[in-house]
Amino acid sequence: MAKARALEKRRGSIRNIRKITRTMELIANAQFKRAMDRVTAASAYTQRITELVDDLAHSGLDVSHPLLEQHPETDRAVMLVLTSNRGMCGGDNGNIFRVAFGQYEHIVAEVPNVEVEVSGKRGISALAYRKIELQKTYTHFENQPSYKDVEAVANGLMDRYVTGEIDRLDVVYMKYLSSSKQQAVAETLLPMGTLGEDQSELDRGVDGSGYEFQPSVESILEEVVPTSLRVQLFKCFLDSAVSEHISRMVAMKGATENADEIIRQLSMAYNRARQSQITNDIMEVIGGAEALKS
Amino acid sequence: MSLMLCHRAVDHLQNGTRIMASLRCIVVTPEKTVLDAKTDFIALPLYDGEVGIAPGRAPLIGRLAYGQMRLRSGDTVDRYYVDGGFIQVTGNVVTVLTNRAVPVAEVDPIAARQQLANALKLPASTPELEGIRDRAVAQARGQLSAARAAS
Numbered sequence: 001m002a003k004a005r006a007l008e009k010r011r012g013s014i015r016n017i018r019k020i021t022r023t024m025e026l027i028a029n030a031q032f033k034r035a036m037d038r039v040t041a042a043s044a045y046t047q048r049i050t051e052l053v054d055d056l057a058h059s060g061l062d063v064s065h066p067l068l069e070q071h072p073e074t075d076r077a078v079m080l081v082l083t084s085n086r087g088m089c090g091g092d093n094g095n096i097f098r099v100a101f102g103q104y105e106h107i108v109a110e111v112p113n114v115e116v117e118v119s120g121k122r123g124i125s126a127l128a129y130r131k132i133e134l135q136k137t138y139t140h141f142e143n144q145p146s147y148k149d150v151e152a153v154a155n156g157l158m159d160r161y162v163t164g165e166i167d168r169l170d171v172v173y174m175k176y177l178s179s180s181k182q183q184a185v186a187e188t189l190l191p192m193g194t195l196g197e198d199q200s201e202l203d204r205g206v207d208g209s210g211y212e213f214q215p216s217v218e219s220i221l222e223e224v225v226p227t228s229l230r231v232q233l234f235k236c237f238l239d240s241a242v243s244e245h246i247s248r249m250v251a252m253k254g255a256t257e258n259a260d261e262i263i264r265q266l267s268m269a270y271n272r273a274r275q276s277q278i279t280n281d282i283m284e285v286i287g288g289a290e291a292l293k294s
Numbered sequence: 295m296s297l298m299l300c301h302r303a304v305d306h307l308q309n310g311t312r313i314m315a316s317l318r319c320i321v322v323t324p325e326k327t328v329l330d331a332k333t334d335f336i337a338l339p340l341y342d343g344e345v346g347i348a349p350g351r352a353p354l355i356g357r358l359a360y361g362q363m364r365l366r367s368g369d370t371v372d373r374y375y376v377d378g379g380f381i382q383v384t385g386n387v388v389t390v391l392t393n394r395a396v397p398v399a400e401v402d403p404i405a406a407r408q409q410l411a412n413a414l415k416l417p418a419s420t421p422e423l424e425g426i427r428d429r430a431v432a433q434a435r436g437q438l439s440a441a442r443a444a445s
Contacts, residue, residue: 038325045324048391052380055355066422147324151393163422214356215342220380223341223357227379230393234324 004277007270011263018259024088025252031143032245038144039176039238046231053224059217065225066162070191076113077168078135078157079104082240083123085139089244090251092174093122095184096240100172103186104132107170115166119237143245145237154230161190173236174243182243189232192225317349319365321374321390328395329374336388337364338381339436345381347388354383360436362398362443363390373398375440377433403441410434 081100083093100123107114118124119138127134140149160166169190174182213220319336321329336347339361347354358379365372379392413430417423 041326042324044327045322045391048322048382048389049380052355052382052391055382147393159426162426163420210353212352212354214340214345214354219341220355220357223378223380227391227393231324 004270004273007266007273011266011270014259014262014266018256018263021252021255021259025249025256028245028248028252032242032249035144035238035242035245039242042231042234042238046235049224049228049231053228055211056217056221056224059211059213065221067158067190067225067229068192071164071167074111074167076115076166077107077111077170078115078117078166079107079170079172080117081119081123081127082171082173082236083118083120083126084240084244085121085142087122088251089248092244092247093126096123096172096174097126099184099186100127101130103170103172111168141237143241145234145241147234150234150237151230154233157190158226158229166190171233171236173240176239176242179246182246187236189229192229316367316386317347318387319390320387321376321392321395323392323395331365331367333365333367335366338390339363339376340381347383349386351383354381356381358390358392360433362440363395373440373443375401375437377436398440398444401437401441401444403438406434406437406441410438
């Protein structure tokens with residue numbers, strides 16, 4: 001009976017694990033939907049900002065802003081890595097690290113001083129393991145990063161860029177392309193270069209010159225540029241949150257299926273063991289009876 | 295005769311707009327669409343002073359300051375605190391793009407006072423730093439005045 005009991009015990013523990021992975025899958029699914037709603041809401045805002053920029057571009061303005069300009073010397077760069085606080089999400093964090101290490105080497109080769117900032121416990125431990133010095137760490141960006149928190153980070157970085165303290169900002173994060181494809185990317189947010197690629201599509205039908213600008217086009221522009229940077233960074237945070245949930249969903253679905261498979265195999269082995277045990281017992285009883293008869 | 299007709303048409307048009315006159319106000323923040331409502335009149339804090347918008351206003355793009363936005367429909371006035379951003383008026387649709395929009399009652403005056411005190415302590419030795427400080431001060435003062443309007 002020993003073997004059958006051991007199998008039964010193992011099957012029980014696999015069942016428990018399956019329950020956990022299945023629950024995690026469902027939770028990840030629910031959180032993914034909520035995170036996706038936030039991305040949709042944010043893109044409504046982004047779209048309106050883009051329209052506004054279009055209208056500004058119609059007014060024939062020469063776009064210039066400290067955030068758009070490259071500093072004459074790139075002396076100090078900041079690399080911000082967005083990872084998750086929790087594990088159990090498949091290759092999500094691993095892919096980000098791979099890109100982050102590559103980008104780090106790349107920046108170190110170009111820029112004398114590099115500061116690394118990390119969001120997420122996973123990233124903190126991985127980079128600390130690699131002995132990369134972390135200037136700042138954030139762990140308060142949970143499943144749903146709030147705009148207020150992201151804004152604070154963005155404002156801090158922008159202020160430092162404008163005052164010339166830093167000359168470059170790179171963000172490494174998981175970009176959400178579609179629900180079946182996410183990609184770890186490194187993007188340079190500062191200097192911004194141009195205000196999006198919308199400069200070329202000036203034929204939107206609406207004539208922007210019909211607008212009255214208050215107080216002035218320059219003043220509006222002064223505000224549009226930082227806003228679009230803040231929104232870009234917010235988008236990065238939202239994307240990485242969505243990607244984390246998707247990866248976790250996929251990973252946990254796989255884990256649940258594997259657990260099912262193991263349970264099936266164990267059940268089969270258990271039944272066999274049990275049956276052979278019963279056969280053995282019967283044989284023994286029959287053997288005993290035969291022995292008594294003679 | 296044709297002139298009279300023309301006049302009558304204009305009268306009709308004006309009456310028509312007056313009867314169905316209402317603005318559609320959409321307030322969008324990066325996190326969600328806070329408000330999408332019909333209203334009669336909107337007052338907003340622009341960067342260089344307050345602007346009032348009634349139905350039929352000419353198209354406008356404006357830069358918002360920190361302060362309270364008032365929406366009047368009938369006899370009721372709703373007050374919100376808006377945290378910078380932009381306003382776009384096209385036709386009778388007013389789109390407010392802001393970082394944060396909350397009813398004034400939800401603005402915390404104690405936190406705002408604290409923020410003002412912190413902001414005033416910021417250095418202002420270079421033009422850039424001065425700009426950063428001015429923004430922080432304006433934001434704190436806007437919150438304070440909005441909170442005052444609530445009480």
